[in-house]
Every structure is written in structure tokens, then in C-alpha cells.
Amino acid sequence: MTVRENVSTKIAISDVILDESIYPRENIDHKRVSIFAENIRDGFEFDPIEVQVHPEKPSQYRILDGANRWTAHKEVGLTRIQVIVKELKEIDPLLYSAKMAIGPKPLTEKETRTTARRVFQNNPRLTASEIGRLIGRSRQTIANYIADLKAVRQIKLDQKIWRMNRLGIPQERIAMRLGETRDIIRNHLGKMSMLTKSPNTDLSQGLTIPQVAAKHGWTEPMLWSLVLEGKSDQNRFKALGWGLRTWDLWNFNDCDPRFGDDWPGRIPAQMIAHILFYFSNPNDLIFDPMAGGGVTADTCLALGRRCWSLDMEDRAELRPEIEPCFWDTKRKNWEDTILAGREKPDLIIFDPPYFQKKADSYGENSIARMSRREYLNFLDSFFRFLKNSTRKTTRLALINSDWRDFQSCPALKEETQNAILLTDYYKILEGAGWELTHIIQAPLSSERFNAIMVSAMQEKKILGVTSRYILLLEQKAVK
Ligand SMILES: C[S@@+](CC[C@H](N)C(=O)[O-])C[C@H]1O[C@@H](n2cnc3c(N)ncnc32)[C@H](O)[C@@H]1O
Structure with missing residues (x-):
């Protein structure tokens, strides 16, 4: 002690x-x-x-x-x-x-039991004998007191390991993230067929995905990953109820609530699914460096892709598959990230916070709070880093919007030198060695402007922004 x-x-x-x-x-x-x-x-x-x-x-x-x-x-x-x-x-x-x-x-029996359970909940790594030694009870007594909590923790641990493994996160990273040894992870992975048995039985007996998710504590994307196994991309779209657009205007009214968490700047899973459909193959490795609410990882589960996700917000319990990483603007070489290893992603899906927009909703050091110059400098370094630390065949999907200072400002009077337009992103990308292959329009819903706002905007000739684009890029061949 x-x-x-x-x-x-x-x-x-x-x-x-x-x-x-x-x-x-x-x-x-x-x-x-x-x-x-x-x-x-x-x-x-x-x-x-x-x-x-x-x-x-x-x-x-x-x-x-x-x-x-x-x-x-x-x-x-x-x-x-x-x-x-x-x-x-x-x-x-x-x-x-x-x-x-x-x-x-001495503590009463009830006090001992409650203390042992509370201690175990605070620190599940403590053994029954460690707890027993300190509060003066035998290992067996404590083991009985915490047996149910231990069983629940084992199942939760199994589910995290299953999900992370399904997303192709290497065992050593799973072990590090969950604070367990590699042996424990290997051991759990060996018993995964037992974990899926009851949900599979319930599904085959006609229970719906939300019912099975609630009954077994699985997330819906995990169950979709299970039931859609072996299906083609097209059949997966059908099963998920997503119409497949065969043109380059992808507008979706809402974010599918089954995928990703409620998160500032959340994007629709349907949009990620379209990017995956056209620009990746089953089992490819997708990389999301600013993963937020986890919509990319969830959609990858449903579409049978692997996915590595990072974000500055660490939500170890709810989202162990999103590994913590702060892209520190002062460093810019980022040599020790997960991209340093041998395995490289096939596709990067990058949905950074837009310049200034929702800046207060993200962490204090998020790139959304930077000045225009700092923001563009960050992106410049980041695109170069992504190019240098991936394969020649790795593609990049950048999701972004025009940023114009249109609030309370007639279109003719906007300070255009402060704007960041699609072309500004493209200039940086080109300089960093990325070549544009597709521009897809995926507009934000115009419902963000309510009737009162619209009439005020019409009055003052204010031109709002609902544009959103996905820029698809491949790496320029070195001549
Ligand atoms: C637009 S959100 C991503 C939303 C996500 N695609 C979704 O649908 O839930 C951008 C994310 O970038 C993260 N972020 C901002 N600056 C960062 C930095 N310097 N390093 C790591 N993450 C950062 C924020 O925490 C935020 O979750």
C-alpha cells in the first residue's frame, strides 16, 4: 500500500x-x-x-x-x-x-458486503483476496459477495473485445486499451462463439435486432455485423433499409439513430455507407482520425469493413474502439500514432470539425477553435502526414463544407478573405500530394433555417450555407 x-x-x-x-x-x-x-x-x-x-x-x-x-x-x-x-x-x-x-x-455483514461490491465496481481489477485482506473477510466470502458483478463485467469485457476484434484492432492494442494482458485477450477471443450463441438463437427465433440488443446488452451495429455476415454490400443496404444512390448527390434527411452517438457535427451513417460502398471493398481497413460519436466504426461493422478510430475525447467505457489521440498542432510529425505500424489503411474517412462551427461543443484544444491561418496550416500538415504515413493506394475521403461569414451579413458584404471554400481545401490537398477523383455533394438539411430565419435572411439578402461535400482523393503518382 x-x-x-x-x-x-x-x-x-x-x-x-x-x-x-x-x-x-x-x-x-x-x-x-x-x-x-x-x-x-x-x-x-x-x-x-x-x-x-x-x-x-x-x-x-x-x-x-x-x-x-x-x-x-x-x-x-x-x-x-x-x-x-x-x-x-x-x-x-x-x-x-x-x-x-x-x-x-467491525463493519456489519451488510456494510462489508456493500463495501466489497462498491470497491469492486470502482476497481474491477482487485481480486477477492485483496479486498478480503483489507476488510477482514475470507477470499470466499468476498467472492460470493461480488460473483454477480464479476459475471456482468466478464460479459461486458467480452463484448468490448468482440467489437474491437471485429473492427480489426490488433490484439496488443485491444489489451492496452482495456488494461488487460494479451493472454487474457487471447483467452477471451477463444470463447467468442459462446458469446454470440444466445443472441444468434434469439435472432433465429424471430426477435428483432432492437429486442436482442436490449436483452443481451449488445449494440445494434454489433448485431448487424453478425446477421449480415457473408452478405453482399447491396444486400446489406437492403437489409438496413438504405436506398442506394447511383449518382453523385447524396442527400439524407436524418442521421440513422442506430449508428453513432448523438454527437456535435454527427454525420449520417447512410453517407458513410455510400463512401464505403463506392470507395472500399469488404474487409478493407478504414481509418477515421477524428471519429467523434463513432458513426464510421458502427457503419463499418454493418458493412463488414475493419475500422481504426481515434479522437481527442476519450470514452473508454462506451467507445473503447475509439482510441484516444490528440493531434497536437505543435508537433505535426505524429510519429508515434497507430499509423506508424506495418498495416496501413485502404481508405481514410476524415470528418474534421469545420472551421469555427460548433467550436464550443468540442474540447478546448480542438482544431475548431483555431484562427483561419492556424486551421489551414493544421490541415496542410495533416494531409502531408496522412500521405507520408499510408500506402500509395490509400484513398482519402474528406467531408467538409464551405465556411462563409454569412451570419447577419448580406451576401454582397461578406468578408470573403475570411471564408474557407472548397477550393481552399483543394489547394492544400493538392500541395500535400493528393489528387481529386470525385466531388460528391451531400448537403446539410435546409431545415436548419426555420421559417422566421428564412424570412429575415430574404429581407437582408443573406445567403446561408447548406452545402457539404465529400472530396475523394488518391495519392499523386511521383513522376
Ligand atoms: C465533426 S466531429 C466528428 C463527428 C463524427 N464524424 C460523427 O459523426 O460523430 C470532429 C471530431 O474531431 C475531434 N477533434 C478536434 N480536434 C482534434 C484534435 N486536435 N485531435 C483529435 N481529435 C480532435 C473532436 O473531438 C470531434 O469529435
Whole structure:
């Protein structure tokens, strides 16, 4: 156990709180509190209580040991209390509190059970014997207390491994992302047929995909990946209810809610599916460097493509397949990313935040907050990096819109030197060694301008933007 102990010091009692989430007992022991209060009035000095700096409110301290003494101090009307501020390195604070609590008075059976379960939920990697040792119970007792939680965790882990493996993420990266050893990942992968058995049975008995997803805790895209296995792209489109456009204007009214999360700047899965249909083959490796809500990965599952995804937002529990990566504009060589390995993507789907648009919805350091110059410089470096770290045959699909400062501004008065138009992107791409093969129009819905806005825009001759394009590029041959 690594505990760093600071010397005891007196602090304001109002800065100390009892945080239920790390308190192992059901209630404060009021009998003990009144005895302690009497002792304080008689001039008896208690040992300092133990606290830790509150992880979310750094001006406050939460109690690790001494809740009854702290309550007694308050009851007597004292305003300051002697504390020892502990620094618990890797130790779970609840486990530490429980260990301290059993000294003066053992935890009840119910308190032990609840503590063991809460500790396991906070840190599922702790073994039953580790927990048992600290709260004074046998390994077997703790194992019984947490058996159901352990089983649920195993299933959840299996599902994450299945999904990541299905998307073609190498085992060593799955292990690193999930904090497990490669042996554990291999072991789980060996038992995957068991995982798919019950969902498959339910599907074959006529349950719908949403019903099976809810029953077994699978995501819908995972189930689509299962049921559409071996089908052609065209049959997959049919099964998913997506009309297949055979021309270069792809307009979709809505984002298909089954694919991707609700995310700022979310794009329709149908659009990704069309890119995959025309510009990739089954089992190809797709790379999405700014994956956001995960619509590319989900659509790849449905269309039988592999997919590596990255984003600066880390959502390890919900989206383990989106690996955390911040494209730091100061570095620009990005040598240690997943593109450094031997395997290279067949197609990159790049949907960056548009210049300034929705800047407040993304993380503080997102490229959406940059100045026009910085934004274009970033893209220039990024397109060069993508070219240099992929294969000659890797294609790029860039999704973007014209950006014009049209808000409250008549078309004739727009500051055109501040705009970023399709041609600006193209100039950078060309300079970075990418050659345009297709321009596809995939407009945003015009419903974003409501009737009142439209009439104000007409009045002032404001020309809004609903254009959105997909630029398809291949790498220029070196002459
Ligand atoms: C337009 S969103 C992608 C939306 C996604 N295609 C979807 O449909 O859900 C762009 C993403 O880029 C990410 N991003 C912005 N700047 C980044 C950076 N410097 N490094 C990594 N990710 C970044 C944001 O977190 C955001 O999720």
C-alpha cells in the first residue's frame, strides 16, 4: 500500500465533508458521537482525523477515518479540527476507509458486503483476496459477495473485445486499451462463439435486432455485423433499409439513430455507407482520425469493413474502439500514432470539425477553435502526414463544407478573405500530394433555417450555407 502522510494540521471544520461514496458504514454511530462530544467538553484531545483532498473540489477535504469524531466536534460547536491529510496513491479510498473503520468497531455483514461490491465496481481489477485482506473477510466470502458483478463485467469485457476484434484492432492494442494482458485477450477471443450463441438463437427465433440488443446488452451495429455476415454490400443496404444512390448527390434527411452517438457535427451513417460502398471493398481497413460519436466504426461493422478510430475525447467505457489521440498542432510529425505500424489503411474517412462551427461543443484544444491561418496550416500538415504515413493506394475521403461569414451579413458584404471554400481545401490537398477523383455533394438539411430565419435572411439578402461535400482523393503518382 502506498500512503503518503502529511503532518497533522488544524483546519476549518466546514472544509471537511463526509463523502458517502467512500464511507463504509450505513450510518453515523450517534451513541459514540455523544460520548465523544462529552469527552471533548471534558477537555479530552482526540487523535487527528484522517482526510484526503477532495478529488473534485480541491478546496475541501473528505473524511477517510474519524466521521464520528468529526460529528462530535461539530456538535460541541468547534470550528476547527486537527486532521492528517493523506495522499493515497493507488489505493481505493473506500477500501482504505473500510480498513480504518474495522479497527474500533467491525463493519456489519451488510456494510462489508456493500463495501466489497462498491470497491469492486470502482476497481474491477482487485481480486477477492485483496479486498478480503483489507476488510477482514475470507477470499470466499468476498467472492460470493461480488460473483454477480464479476459475471456482468466478464460479459461486458467480452463484448468490448468482440467489437474491437471485429473492427480489426490488433490484439496488443485491444489489451492496452482495456488494461488487460494479451493472454487474457487471447483467452477471451477463444470463447467468442459462446458469446454470440444466445443472441444468434434469439435472432433465429424471430426477435428483432432492437429486442436482442436490449436483452443481451449488445449494440445494434454489433448485431448487424453478425446477421449480415457473408452478405453482399447491396444486400446489406437492403437489409438496413438504405436506398442506394447511383449518382453523385447524396442527400439524407436524418442521421440513422442506430449508428453513432448523438454527437456535435454527427454525420449520417447512410453517407458513410455510400463512401464505403463506392470507395472500399469488404474487409478493407478504414481509418477515421477524428471519429467523434463513432458513426464510421458502427457503419463499418454493418458493412463488414475493419475500422481504426481515434479522437481527442476519450470514452473508454462506451467507445473503447475509439482510441484516444490528440493531434497536437505543435508537433505535426505524429510519429508515434497507430499509423506508424506495418498495416496501413485502404481508405481514410476524415470528418474534421469545420472551421469555427460548433467550436464550443468540442474540447478546448480542438482544431475548431483555431484562427483561419492556424486551421489551414493544421490541415496542410495533416494531409502531408496522412500521405507520408499510408500506402500509395490509400484513398482519402474528406467531408467538409464551405465556411462563409454569412451570419447577419448580406451576401454582397461578406468578408470573403475570411471564408474557407472548397477550393481552399483543394489547394492544400493538392500541395500535400493528393489528387481529386470525385466531388460528391451531400448537403446539410435546409431545415436548419426555420421559417422566421428564412424570412429575415430574404429581407437582408443573406445567403446561408447548406452545402457539404465529400472530396475523394488518391495519392499523386511521383513522376
Ligand atoms: C465533426 S466531429 C466528428 C463527428 C463524427 N464524424 C460523427 O459523426 O460523430 C470532429 C471530431 O474531431 C475531434 N477533434 C478536434 N480536434 C482534434 C484534435 N486536435 N485531435 C483529435 N481529435 C480532435 C473532436 O473531438 C470531434 O469529435
